[in-house]
Amino acid sequence: MSSKFTTREADFPRWYQEVVAAGDLAENAPVRGCMVIKPHGYALWENIRDRLDQMFKETGHVNAYFPLFIPKSFIDKEADHVEGFAPEVAVVTHAGGKQLEEPLVVRPTSETIIGHMYAKWIQSHRDLPVLINQWANVVRWEMRPRLFLRTTEFLWQEGHTAHATAEEAEAETLQMLEVYARLAEDYLAIPVRKGIKSRMETFPGALRTYCIEGLMQDGKALQMGTSHNLGQNFAKAFDIQFQDTDGQRKHVFTTSWGVSTRLVGAVIMAHGDDRGIVLPPRVAPVQAVLVPIFRKPEERDAVLAAARRAIDGLKAAGVRAKLDDREQLKPGPKFFEWEKKGVPVRLEMGPRDLKDNQVVMVRRDQEGKNAVSLDVLTETVLKTLEDVQSSLFERALERRDAMTNKAASMGEFEEILDGTGGFVEALTDGTDESEKAVKDNTKATIRIVLEDGDVGGECMVTGKPATRRALFARAY
């Protein structure tokens, strides 16, 4: 019954690695920083992807695909963009057995190539808005890779839209932030803080960056999605213009927004326990697993027949249910395996249960076992899945709130960070210098700016009158 994992409390990063491996989600590839996403991990990503894709379609977006290779000169066209991405870009200099005329960048993100295409596609206000998303892999050379959280190659989606007015672009940016927040909270059961990034944390080339920030169990923040209002920066760099109703040629306003396979890491770090991964039912590839128990052949036949009926009932009700009828494994090892994989509900069915017309049900998020009559199995499982979903969210919310504090001075600020960690709300004078000083001294960064302007009080760094209220945290 005891766990073999390093506990979260003892060493969170190590716990994370062990749990990812034990849950059979992914492993490191021969190339440093790259990962192989295994079937169970990929199924998890597919569920996130499918739900998001549906949400994008519901908000009027369509999918397209842009190429992996981008002429290096494209990246150079937007000054902030080059500077921001230069250190992590992979460049192809040779191909076809010779040196290339112009090096090709392996996309770290696709604003530039998409901007180039939009310049061709957009002529008139009648062509707007353009609402395109793409599912793709991108490469950003990483020095400190961590499975799912930070990998050199990762899977993501990037939405790229173009609009006639600044207002429309801003509305789009905020709308997609909302979509991300809903995905995180309703689907991944992770409460998030929504907000705007400081200038220092803004996407290279963007006017404004909004984001959702989750808090992990170790008190560190995780950026779970970003939505950028790019203003006319890329429109000007790539000359994306349209003729408006007034006859004038104008630059469009663009946005971009993305979430990645990092979300899989978020789910693990937000909900996992010392026995392994715990998956919210809505994303779980397997929501309920049934482990049959028997000794003699006649027991086997009876149990398996009843088990198949139960599974069929669950599947008919839309539950992603699985019968684990592998005969080479005893029930015990199966229990541990599914537990490590995070399956929300486990059912055990043996001869004793058959006699009583019941199964034994175990919730992944709780201790203990309960008997459930076969007559009400399907509705009980459905209800339990909903319960697990909401209690995971509630638990994460309580943890988050308990780890959100205010600091009035640097002393208090550091005390909180070194104690419980988590989000710390504090006042600063809003300068890059103060923000940098906090980062250098405490490793905490501004996750979101809560308010700029007349906030009262004084800057915790300089003591000058404060002009900004922000949420800080140490982050992944």
Next chain:
RNA sequence: CGGGGUGUAGCGCAGCCUGGUUAGCGCGCUUGACUGGGGGUCAAGAGGUCGGAAGUUCGAAUCUUCUCACCCCGACCA
């Protein structure tokens, strides 16, 4: 790029300092039997260019030199 470390079976390691028969251990794997309501037991097996190269030696996983790879700690990021 600066500092520290590791390469021996699929994985994790011992052996090296102090050279000496067929290079071991745990887990995993294969076959079989007994087992089966929370990680079972027994038996029999398979699996190795000891990272690579050169050298010292009668003899090298072990000593020397070179080389390659990877990992950890310090500057960025969805």
